[in-house]
Amino acid sequence: MACLKILLFFLFITISFAQNTTIFQGQHLRVGEKLESPNKEFRLEFFSLDGNKTQYIGIFYNLPSNMTLYPGDDRPVWVANRDNPILYASGNTLTLDDDGNLKIFYGEDSFVMLSSYNVTTRNASATLFDNGNFVLVELNSNGLENKTLWQSFDYPTDTLLPGMKLGRNVKTGQIWSLVSWISKDVPASGSFTFGIDPIDIDQLIIWWMGSVFWTSGRWGNETFGNVSRVSHYDYVSLSYVSTVDEKYVTYSVSETRTLSRYVMDTFGFIKERGAAGPFGVCFYKPSPGCVTEESIGCSIRNNSWFNRRQNNVSGNRFRFEDNNMSLFDCKRQCEKNCSCAAFASITANGTGCDTWSNVSILNSLESDVFILDDERDLVPIRNRSSTNVPSTISLPPDLAPEPSPNSTSGSSKGTSTKWWIWLIAVIGLTLLVGLSSLCYFLYGKGKAKAAALLLLNQTANVSKKRKVDKKMSHEVQLYSLESLAIATDNFSPGNKLGEGGFGPVYKGEMLDGQEVAIKRLSTSSGQGLLEFKNEILLIAKLQHTNLVRLLGYCTQREERMLVYEYMHNKSLDFFLFDSNKKELLNWETRFRIIEGIAQGILYLHKYSRLKVIHRDLKASNILLDAEMNPKISDFGMARIFGTQESEANTKRIVGTHGYMSPEYALRGIVSTKTDVFSFGVLLLEIVSGKKNNSCYDTEHPLNLIGLAWELWREERALELIDATLIESCSRDEVMRCIHVGLLCVQDYAKDRPSMSNVVSMLMNDTKQPPPPPQRPGFFIERGDQRAEISEEVVRYSINGLSISELRAR
Structure with missing residues (x-):
């Protein structure tokens, strides 16, 4: 009994330890709880920066009680949901x-996805290690690690820890880079990115909003050309690693409990713990590697001097719409405008941007405003006294470098003159080198290098176009433009799957090996922000085996892209209307496709959380997976109905000619019977292998619907069947499909069956035979005086492309 108690005691200790370090499947880390690394070097927990309004999950150093602490030691070294803060709640x-x-x-049911692995695993755990890495692994049956599925070190935020990498994996496309916070209180992706040069030059680069801000110079003799020393501490050792597969910078420390870190600051330089770092110091003094920006609007205004005042101001104010601008971004915008005399953040947390011209200083207030000092403008900051003139751009006192021995608080005119001579010489030399490099860039390796630069600049501007409704990101993933460019080999023509009415579709492979289809919306496509939002919000809420699954979206820069699960067999029209490939669609496969499409539409109309009218059902919008199972796609034109709503009238008619019902195309009336008509056209196309938007009579306008109707009336309906199916088809099933197809395309909506009845008739579950079909829509009898109208319909129905807007008559 004593042995058993001892065993249970040690088992309890082991389990408790594991639970404090590791999360196993089905376990939760709640607000107020934390994971700690085995030696308690790091902890992972929920935290808030705005008085418990929003919450993040972050990793922090555990601060030793016996160590001198510096400002910033208590900052998180990694933030899990930096661009997706959640509302504070104790139940998160x-x-x-x-x-x-x-x-x-x-x-209630919302979540932010941190790791997404494309293969389900039933034996996984996530552990916080003593190097600060949070690692998700798959375990063997014996509890030992099998493989790493995901790790936080692969997705750094603004901080580099010992052992982390800064660079890229050439083989997998994985990129490791630091991205600044927007402000000290907002960890969302800011405008500065720190990473390795993508153009096969052994150097580091800092980008500001995609433009090169600072370069380290090439690696050699254990340092970089433009860096006098890589650290302020002797125990830090920096390494540059270049192999066939990987190219990265990393560093190690020879002492324990150092709290060592490099941080990408919101002003574009790299801070080391307790000191200004050796990288990217361009803002407050000239430094080797800083890239002189060509005139940004007012050449005399670059690096202007602004005094910080706690005053209210009046004048002509301009407010920028982008609330994700940092203070540095705001200053640059002010410098671009020759009349700008002051700027300030909009919010108390240091985001947003207001600028003023013709400024008058009013009463004092608590918030900061930065006013141009004309007398001090263009005087180098390093030669100014920081005691009397506070500046937004000056470094915090604990991180400011020691002043130059030659600098004085009051610069004389002679010193100023020497400064100007020195400045002009440096600018001239920089421009000369820059122009030479630019020529080499353009004429030597222009296209390849530009593409590489695009691929590295990951997340540099992720937050700048975050205009899509926040509820979109609750159920689908937000992708960066660069990650999708990497996945598609920079949208190469070889990865292009096809092109629809709204733009091209590319095949991509994400870093975790998942294959995706990326729809890149053309700016001239006609699908605006309304349709884009509609497709994201709608399809994210729809879950059915016969509906394509939306994985995420991208709204970076001017791009609008949708990321779907990849369908290996492209779309139905790829096979159905190709004389050679259609032979791969035997009758069993075609009937399964018909059934799947019908089930998908029935789900949209009746069983989904929303009552949805697709409005653009056609062969090119039916995708086929590896087993040729159909999935309905392209919900950009879909219409959501209330549960008690049966039809609506719209002046904005969208869809594809040849698939639109008469009442919708001519009068703008939309209902579930609109989709029923489109399904009937699609059904007849699948049976016959013919396009509806073709003419099947040399002397009379006769589309596929009309041909099927004439053959049915003459009791020759089986002549409609695709010649490749004659040997493999079931005649009864074919006749049933033609019969149901003609019922679906009847001229009057009230005569058409519901999708519930369509499914029952196709499955032959009805007790009574289907009623005889009536005259189909758009059918013109031979010799009818309306033939002229029909010819116009045919003429505008030959391309099969979706139209985004058509005003009803």
């Missing part, structure tokens, strides 16, 4: 779900 949890994915759950 970090969970490792049953599929092996890490998710932050909040609200």
Whole structure:
């Protein structure tokens, strides 16, 4: 008994230890709880920066009680959901779900996905290690690690820890770079990025909003050309690693409990713990590697001097719409405008941008405003006294470098003159080198290098175009433009799957090996922000085996892209209307496709959380997976109905000619019977292998619907069947499909069956035979005086492309 007690005691200690360090599947980390690394070097927990309004999950150093602490030691070294803050609530949890994915759950059913692995694993755990890395692994049956599924070191935020990499994996496309916070209180992706040069030159680069801000110079003799020393501490050792597969910078420390870190600051330089770092110091003094920006609007205004005042101001104010601008971004915008005399953040947390011209200083207030000092403008900051003139751009006192021995608080005119001579010489030399490099860039390796630069500049501007409704990101993932460029080999023609009415579709492979289809919307496509939002919000809420799954979206810069699960067999029209490929669609496969499409539409109309009218059902919008199972796609034109709503009238008619019902195309009336008509056209196309938007009579306008109707009336309906199916088809099933197809395309909406009845008739579950079909829509009898109208319909129905807007008559 004593042995058993001892065993249980040690088992309890082991389990408690594991629970403080590791999350296993089905377990939760709640608000107020934390994970600690084995030696308690780091902790992972929920935190807030705005008085418990929003919450993040972050990793922090555990601060020793016996160590001198510096400002910033208590900052998180990694933020899980930096661009997706959640509302503060005590019930929020970090969970490792049953599929092996890490998710932050909040609200009722909402979550932020941290890790997404394309293969479900049933034996996973996530552990915080003593190097600060949070690692998700798959375990063997014996509990030992099998493989790493995901790790926080692969997704750094603004901080580089010992052992982390800064660079890229050439083989997988993985990029490791630091991205600044927007402000000290907002960890969202800012405008500065720190990473390795993508053009195969052994150097580091800092970008500001995609433009080169600073370069380190090439690596050699254990340092970089423009860096006098890589650290202020002797125990720090920097390494540059270049192999066939990987190219990166990393560093190590020879002492323990150093709290060592490099941080990408919001002003574009790299801070080391307790000191200004050796990288990217361009803002407050000239430094080797700083790139002189060509005139940004007012050449005399670059690096202007602004005094910080706690005053209210009046004048002509201009407010920028982008609330994700940092203070540095705001200053640059002010410098671009020759009449700008003051700027300030909009919010108390240092984001947003107001600028003023014709400024008058009013009463004092608590918030800061920065006013141009004309007398001090263009005097170098390093030669100014920081005691009497506070500046937004000056470094915090604890991180400011020691002043130059030659600098004085009151610069004389002679010193100023020497400064101007020196400045002009440096600018001239920089421009000369820059122009030479530019020529080499353009004429030597222009295209390849530009593409490489695009691929590295990951997340540099992620937050700048975050205009899409926040509820979009609750159920789908937000991708960066650069990650999708990497996945598609910079949208190479070889990865192009096809092109629809709204733009090209590319095949891509994400860093975790998942294959995706990326729809890149053309700016001239006609699908505006309304349709884009509609497709994201709608399809994210729809879950059915016959509907394509939306994985995420991208709204960076001017791009609008949708990321879907990849369908290996492209779309139905790829096979159906090709004389050679259609032979791969035997009758069994075609009937399964018909059934799947019908089930998908029935789900949209009746069983989904929303009552949805697709409005653009056609062969090119039916995708086929590896087993040739159909999935309905392209919900940009879909219309959501209330549960009690049966039809609506719209002046904005969208869809594809030849698939639109008469009442919708001519009068703008939309209902579930609109989709029924489109399905009927699609059904007849699948049976016959013919396009509806073709003419099947040399003397009379006769589309596929009309041909099927004439053959049915003459009891020759089986002549409609595709010649490749004659040997493999079931005649009864073919006749049933033609019969149902003609019922679906009847002229009057009230005569058409519901999708519930369509499914029952196709499955032959009805007790009574289907009623005889009536005259189909758009059918013109031979010799009818309306033939002229029909010819116009045919003439505008030959391309099969979606139209985004057509005013009803």
